[in-house]
Amino acid sequence: MDAEQFRTTYERIRQQMSKVIVGQEELVHGVLVATLAQGHALVEGAPGLGKTLVARTLGVVSSCIFKRIQFTPDLMPSDVTGSSVFDRTTGSFTFVAGPIFTQLLLADEINRAPAKTQSALLEAMQDRQVTVDGHSRPLPLPFVVVATQNPVESQGTYPLPEAQLDRFLVKLTVLDPPREVEQKIVLFHARGFDPTDLSRLEPATSPDELLKMQRFAAQVRVDEAIIAYIVDLVRRTREDRAIELGASPRASIALLKTAQVIAASSGRDFVTPDDVKPMVAPVLRHRVMLHPDAQLQGVTADDRILDIVRSAPVPRVG
Numbered sequence: 302m303d304a305e306q307f308r309t310t311y312e313r314i315r316q317q318m319s320k321v322i323v324g325q326e327e328l329v330h331g332v333l334v335a336t337l338a339q340g341h342a343l344v345e346g347a348p349g350l351g352k353t354l355v356a357r358t359l360g361v362v363s364s365c366i367f368k369r370i371q372f373t374p375d376l377m378p379s380d381v382t383g384s385s386v387f388d389r390t391t392g393s394f395t396f397v398a399g400p401i402f403t404q405l406l407l408a409d410e411i412n413r414a415p416a417k418t419q420s421a422l423l424e425a426m427q428d429r430q431v432t433v434d435g436h437s438r439p440l441p442l443p444f445v446v447v448a449t450q451n452p453v454e455s456q457g458t459y460p461l462p463e464a465q466l467d468r469f470l471v472k473l474t475v476l477d478p479p480r481e482v483e484q485k486i487v488l489f490h491a492r493g494f495d496p497t498d499l500s501r502l503e504p505a506t507s508p509d510e511l512l513k514m515q516r517f518a519a520q521v522r523v524d525e526a527i528i529a530y531i532v533d534l535v536r537r538t539r540e541d542r543a544i545e546l547g548a549s550p551r552a553s554i555a556l557l558k559t560a561q562v563i564a565a566s567s568g569r570d571f572v573t574p575d576d577v578k579p580m581v582a583p584v585l586r587h588r589v590m591l592h593p594d595a596q597l598q599g600v601t602a603d604d605r606i607l608d609i610v611r612s613a614p615v616p617r618v619g
Contacts, residue, residue: 302513302514302516302517303517303570304517304521304565304568304569304570305568307514307517307518307565307566307568308565308566308567308568310505310506310510310514311333311337311514311565311566312566313505313506314333314359314362314363314505314506315329315330315333316505317358317362317502317503317505318355318358318359318362318502320501320502321354321358321494321496321499321501321502322351322354322355322358323478323482323485323486323489324478324479324482324483324485324486325350325351325355325475325478327473328344328351328352328355328473328475329355331471331473331580331583332344332355332356332359332447332473333359333562333566334471334559334562334563334566334580335445335447335470335471335559336359336363336443336445336511337511337514337515337518337562337565337566338470338515338518338555338558338559338561338562339443339515339519339558340445340469340470340471340555340558340559341426341445341446341447341448341468341469341470342445342446342447342448342469342470342471342472342473343411343448343449343450343461343466343469343471343472343473343587344356344447344448344449344450344472344473344475345449345450345451345452345472345473345474345475346449346451346452346474346475346476347451347452347475347477348451350475350476350477350478351475352449352475353369353407353409353449354496355447356369356405356407356447356449357369357407357499358499358502359405359447360405360407361499361502361504362502362503362504362505362506363405363504363505363506363507363508363511364504364506364507364508365403365404365405365443365445365508365511366403366404366405366441366508367403367404367405367406367407368400368401368403368405368406368407369400369406369407369409370400370401370406370407370408370409371409371410372408372409372410372411372412372413372414372418372419373410373413373414374413374414374415376414376418377418378417378418378420378421379399379433380399380418381399381400381401381418381421381422382399382401382421382425382431382433383396383397383398383399383401383402383431383433384396384397384399384433385397385433385434394434396433396434396436396438398438399431401421401422401425401431401440402431402438402440402441403440403441403444404441404442404443404444404445404508405443405445405447406444406445406446406447407447407448407449408422408446408447408448408449409448409449410449410450410451411448411449411450411461412450412451412458412459412460412461413458413459414459415459416459416462416465419459419461419462419465420462420464420465422446422465422468423464423465423468425440425444425446426446426468426469427468429442429444441508442508442512443508443511443512443515446469448469466587466588467549467551467587467588469587470555470558470559470584471555471559471580471583471584472583472586472587473583474586514565517565518558518561518562518565519558519561520570521561521562521564521565521569521570521571521572522570522571522572523557523560523561523571523572524571524572524618526616526617526618527560527572527573527574527577527616527618528557529616530574530577530613530614530615530616531553531556531557531560531577532553533613533614534556534577534581534585534609534610534613535547535548535550535552535553535556535585537609537612537613538552538585538588538589538605538606538609541605541609542592543591543592543595543600543605544589544590544591544592544595544602544605545590545591545592545593546589546590547589548585548588548589549588551588552584552585552588555584556577556580556581556584556585559580559583559584560572560576560577560580561576563576563579563580564576573618574615574616574618578610581606581609581610582603582606582607585602585606586602586603586606587602589602589605589606591605
């Protein structure tokens with residue numbers, strides 16, 4: 302695969318998804334970037350904004366095995382990973398795989414499950430394997446988790462631990478669409494659009510091709526000046542007075558991977574500073590913790606990240 306083939310396939314996937322996803326181009330782009338960067342996406346937004354539909358649509362157009370877990374307070378880790386069941390006919394235990402053994406996993410309303418159940422995803426998201434009863438079992442590739450959460454409700458929810466948050470390559474926020482976009486969505490439904498019926502979609506790629514795209518993106522050239530720029534952006538989160546806890550080196554690696562995907566999606570085999578900037582907020586917003594004083598003043602993580610991007614010197618490349 303070359304850069305032009307990558308760009309063509311990326312556009313084909315995006316265009317197929319746009320048949321049913323209206324007005325959420327940034328969300329579609331963010332989920333695709335996370336997928337092709339071999340990462341996972343946390344999607345936060347109020348109900349009814351298309352978070353679940355994006356994941357289901359990606360499953361159809363990518364031809365990946367798709368499964369959904371509805372996270373609830375009574376969900377157990379074994380409900381996610383699977384468990385060993387005693388077989389009376391053989392007199393031995395047989396492993397019954399859980400829904401995590403898939404290629405594209407929708408973890409719906411992930412913050413409704415307690416930390417013990419959320420942690421069942423940690424090994425899978427990091428190492429692409431699941432260990433049950435002392436046996437490690439590899440997950441099918443590609444393996445991508447798209448998790449959703451509602452930022453409004455607090456009753457019956459459990460905040461994701463920092464270790465869990467850090468496993469997500471990006472955190473995408475979904476906002477209400479503009480009036481004209483919302484009117485277009487309602488018009489879609491008035492003409493008979495059924496979000497549960499995705500038969501109008503056509504497969505735009507295959508799991509094997511996605512793996513090739515992931516491998517190509519990982520080989521996109523990144524000059525040392527760009528790497529220094531990425532590290533500078535992340536280190537500034539540790540020096541910002543409004544930020545109590547800055548991002549770790551894992552954030553620098555995540556920013557590198559997303560920039561490589563964006564460069565490849567533009568048909569290039571090298572990264573520029575403009576490939577880095579669009580994903581700074583999605584990569585960093587869930588990895589920084591604001592000082593309480595800054596929160597009281599109404600400062601958000603995105604505010605501080607935007608200021609950091611504006612103030613950081615941009616290298617000249619080429």
